[in-house]
Amino acid sequence: xxxxxxxxxxDSLIAGQASSAAAPHAWVARLRGEALDRANALAVPTTGDxxxxxxxxxxxxxxxxxxxxxxxLAQELLAPFVAPEAGVRLVFVDGRFVPGLSELPDSGGLxxxxxxxxxxxxxxxxxxxxxxxxxxxxxxxxxxNTAYLQDGALIMAPAGQRVEAPVHLLxxxxxxDVAVHPRVLVIAEAGAELTLVEDFVTLHDGAYCVNAxxxxxxxxxxxxxxVKLQRDGTSAFHLATCAVRLDRDARYVSNNVTFGARIxxxxxxxxxxxxxxxxxLDGLALIGGRQLADTHSFIDxxxxxxxxxxxxxxxxxxxxxxxxxxxxxVRAGAQQTDSGQQSxxxxxxxxxHVDTKPQLEIFADDVKCSHGATVGQLESEEVFxxxxxxxxxxxxxxxxxxxxxxxxxxxxxxxxxxxRLRTTVxxxxxxxxxxx
Amino acid sequence: xxxxxxxxxLEVKQLSATVGGVPILKGIDFTVRAGEVHAIxxxxxxxxxxxxxxxxxxxxxxxxxxxxxxDGRNLFELAPEERARAGLFLGFQYPVEVPxxxxxxxLRLTYNTVQGGRGKDELDPLEFDDFVREKMKLxxxxxxxxxxxVNEGFSGGEKKRNEILQMALLEPKLAVLDETDSGLDIxxxxxxxxxxxxxxxxxxxxxxxxxxxxxxxxxxxxYVHVMEGGRIIKTGTRExxxxxxxxxxxxxxxxxxxxx
Numbered sequence: 171x172x173x174x175x176x177x178x179x180x181d182s183l184i185a186g187q188a189s190s191a192a193a194p195h196a197w198v199a200r201l202r203g204e205a206l207d208r209a210n211a212l213a214v215p216t217t218g219d220x221x222x223x224x225x226x227x228x229x230x231x232x233x234x235x236x237x238x239x240x241x242x243l244a245q246e247l248l249a250p251f252v253a254p255e256a257g258v259r260l261v262f263v264d265g266r267f268v269p270g271l272s273e274l275p276d277s278g279g280l281x282x283x284x285x286x287x288x289x290x291x292x293x294x295x296x297x298x299x300x301x302x303x304x305x306x307x308x309x310x311x312x313x314x315n316t317a318y319l320q321d322g323a324l325i326m327a328p329a330g331q332r333v334e335a336p337v338h339l340l341x342x343x344x345x346x347d348v349a350v351h352p353r354v355l356v357i358a359e360a361g362a363e364l365t366l367v368e369d370f371v372t373l374h375d376g377a378y379c380v381n382a383x384x385x386x387x388x389x390x391x392x393x394x395x396x397v398k399l400q401r402d403g404t405s406a407f408h409l410a411t412c413a414v415r416l417d418r419d420a421r422y423v424s425n426n427v428t429f430g431a432r433i434x435x436x437x438x439x440x441x442x443x444x445x446x447x448x449x450x451l452d453g454l455a456l457i458g459g460r461q462l463a464d465t466h467s468f469i470d471x472x473x474x475x476x477x478x479x480x481x482x483x484x485x486x487x488x489x490x491x492x493x494x495x496x497x498x499x500v501r502a503g504a505q506q507t508d509s510g511q512q513s514x515x516x517x518x519x520x521x522x523h524v525d526t527k528p529q530l531e532i533f534a535d536d537v538k539c540s541h542g543a544t545v546g547q548l549e550s551e552e553v554f555x556x557x558x559x560x561x562x563x564x565x566x567x568x569x570x571x572x573x574x575x576x577x578x579x580x581x582x583x584x585x586x587x588x589x590r591l592r593t594t595v596x597x598x599x600x601x602x603x604x605x606x
Numbered sequence: 607x608x609x610x611x612x613x614x615x616l617e618v619k620q621l622s623a624t625v626g627g628v629p630i631l632k633g634i635d636f637t638v639r640a641g642e643v644h645a646i647x648x649x650x651x652x653x654x655x656x657x658x659x660x661x662x663x664x665x666x667x668x669x670x671x672x673x674x675x676x677d678g679r680n681l682f683e684l685a686p687e688e689r690a691r692a693g694l695f696l697g698f699q700y701p702v703e704v705p706x707x708x709x710x711x712x713l714r715l716t717y718n719t720v721q722g723g724r725g726k727d728e729l730d731p732l733e734f735d736d737f738v739r740e741k742m743k744l745x746x747x748x749x750x751x752x753x754x755x756v757n758e759g760f761s762g763g764e765k766k767r768n769e770i771l772q773m774a775l776l777e778p779k780l781a782v783l784d785e786t787d788s789g790l791d792i793x794x795x796x797x798x799x800x801x802x803x804x805x806x807x808x809x810x811x812x813x814x815x816x817x818x819x820x821x822x823x824x825x826x827x828x829y830v831h832v833m834e835g836g837r838i839i840k841t842g843t844r845e846x847x848x849x850x851x852x853x854x855x856x857x858x859x860x861x862x863x864x865x866x
Binding site: 573576 | 665687695696706707723
C-alpha cells in the first residue's frame with residue numbers, strides 16, 4: 171500500500187519536472203542517472219521507518235505536481251526579504267535561478283554562481299565535492315534531489331580569504347502544486363571565512379513541495395556561519411538535508427529557524443572529520459495550528475579534540491507537533507571530545523505536542539558529553555517576576571515566550587534579518603504590543 | 607523616620623499562609639507607616655522570605671487566614687500586577703534571568719505599564735533612554751547593562767543593582783527588599799544601600815528582609831523585627847539588630863518561650 175503511494179508520488183514528481191536541460195558534463199549525467207536508479211529502488215519514507223516515526227508524509231504523497239510556469243516576478247515583491255547586509259544575492263523563483271533579481275559578486279575571489287554555471291566553470295572542484303556528503307544511496311529524498319539536480323548554487327570561498335558580506339540564497343515560491351529540488355554546494359577552502367543564508371519564502375498560500383539538499387565542506391581552519399530560514403507557507407511541505415564536513419580545526423555555526431510549512435523535516439548532519447573541529451548548532455522551531463516541524467540532527471565526532479554545542483528550541487502552539495532527534499556519536503578514536511546538547515521545548519496549548527529524543531552514543535573513554543531535554547510550560551517564577559513588575563499574566567507569558575524564541579533569532583549575524591524575524595516572533599507569540 | 611500620625615501604608619493582621627499544604631506563616635501582625643524603614647530578621651526557614659513573597663502575591667503560597675490592607679485597599683483582592691501598579695515593590699532575592707529580552711526593553715515596558723496604570727504619561731524609547739541613564743548613575747551602573755538581556759549573565763551584585771534600578775523607576779510607596787544584601791561585596795552593598803536611601807521620601811517606606819545586620823549599617827531601620835516559626839516574636843529598634851549580630855537568634859526564641 172505504502173509502496174504504491176510512494177511510486178505514485180515519484181511518478182507525480184517526475185511528471186512535475188520541467189524537461190531537464192541536458193547535463194553539460196558526462197559526470198553530472200552519470201550522477202543523475204545513478205541517483206534516479208536509487209530513487210526508484212528506495213522506498214519513500216513512511217512512519218514505519220524508525221527515522222520517520224512521528225512524521226507522516228502521506229498528505230504529501232497525495233499531491234499531484236506540475237512544472238512551474240515561467241512567470242516574471244516584480245522586484246518589489248522581494249523587498250520584504252532583501253537583507254542589505256548581504257553582498258551577494260541569488261534568487262530562485264519556483265526553483266529556477268533568476269539572474270535579473272540576483273546580485274552576483276564582483277570578480278575577486280568569492281565564487282557564487284547558479285549551479286549549472288558553477289559546474290561549467292569549476293567542474294573539477296564541483297565534481298570532487300558534489301554528492302560526496304549527502305548520501306543519495308540510502309536516502310530516497312536525497313536521491314530524488316540528486317536525480318533532478320539542475321538548479322541551485324555553487325559557493326566557494328577561496329583559501330585564506332575572509333568573505334565579509336554574507337551570501338544570501340533566496341528561494342521564493344510563487345506557484346502551487348510545484349515541487350522544487352534546490353541543490354547547494356558550499357566549499358570553504360582552508361582558512362576561509364564565509365556567512366551563508368538560505369532563506370525559503372512564499373508569496374502564496376497554496377501547497378507546494380521543497381526537497382532541498384545542501385552540502386557544506388569546511389576545510390582546515392575555515393569558518394562557516396550558516397543561517398537557514400524556513401518560512402514556507404503553512405500548506406507547503408519542506409524536506410531538507412544539510413550535510414556538513416569539517417576538517418582539522420574547522421568551525422561551523424548553524425542558526426536553523428523553522429516557522430513555516432505544514433510538514434517540515436530538516437536533517438542536519440555534521441561530520442567532524444578532522445582533529446579539533448568545532449560546531450555550534452542553534453535551532454528554533456516556532457509553529458502553531460496544524461503544523462509539524464521535525465528536526466533530525468547528527469553530529470559525528472570522528473577524530474579527537476572535537477567540540478560541539480547544540481541548543482535546539484521548539485515552541486508549539488495550537489495543535490502543532492514538534493519533533494527533535496539529536497544524535498551525537500563519539501567514535502572510538504575521538505578522545506577529548508567535548509559535546510553538549512540541549513533540547514528545550516515550550517508547549518503553548520494542551521493540544522500541542524513534542525517528541526524529543528537526545529541520542530548519545532559514546533565509544534571513546536576520555537570525553538566530556540552532556541545532554542538535556544526539557545518540555546513544559548513557562549516557569550512560574552519567571553511569570554511571577556514579570557507580574558510583580560506590573561505586567562498582566564498574559565503579557566508576562568507572551569513576553570517570556572517571545573524571549574524564549576528570540577534568544578535563538580538574536581544569534582543570527584545579519585541585524586536586519588534578525589530584526590525582521592523578531593517581528594515575526596512577536597506576532598506569533600502575541601507579544602507584539604510589548605515591543606511598541 | 608518615625609512620625610506619629612503618619613499614614614499607615616501596610617497593615618497586616620494575623621496573616622497565615624501555607625505552601626503545598628505546609629503552614630509557613632502562622633499569624634503575623636505588622637504595621638508600616640509612611641516614612642519608616644523596617645527590618646525583618648530571623649534565621650533561615652523562619653518565614654521572612656515567604657512573608658515578602660506573600661505580600662507581592664506569589665502564586666505558590668496560599669493565604670489561609672488574616673487580613674492585609676495596603677494603602678487603604680484589601681491586598682488580597684489585587685493580582686500581583688495590580689499590587690505593583692498600586693505601589694508595592696518586591697526586590698527579589700534571586701532576580702530572574704530573561705534571555706532574549708533586552709534590559710532596556712524590559713525596563714521601559716514595566717515603567718510604562720506601571721505609569722499607565724497610574725494614569726501618567728508613558729515614555730518613548732528615546733525619552734526613556736535619557737531617563738533611565740540618569741537613574742543608573744544613582745547605582746553606578748554601566749549603561750551597557752541596558753543592551754544586555756534582563757539579568758542574563760549578571761553577577762549577583764549586578765542583579766541586585768538592577769532590582770534597585772527598577773525600584774527607582776517604579777517609585778513604589780512600599781518597597782519590600784528580600785535579602786538584597788546577599789551575594790554583595792562591601793562596595794556593591796554600599797552602592798545598593800546608597801540607592802535605596804536616595805529613594806526614601808516622607809510618603810514611602812521600606813521593608814528590608816535580611817539575615818545579617820551589616821545591611822542595616824547602611825540603611826538604618828526605625829524598627830527591627832525578629833521572625834521565628836512563622837511569627838514575629840520580637841520587635842525593637844536598631845540596637846536589637848546589633849544584639850542579634852553578637853548573640854545570634856537563639857536567645858530571642860528562648861525569651862519568647864519563657865514569655866509563653
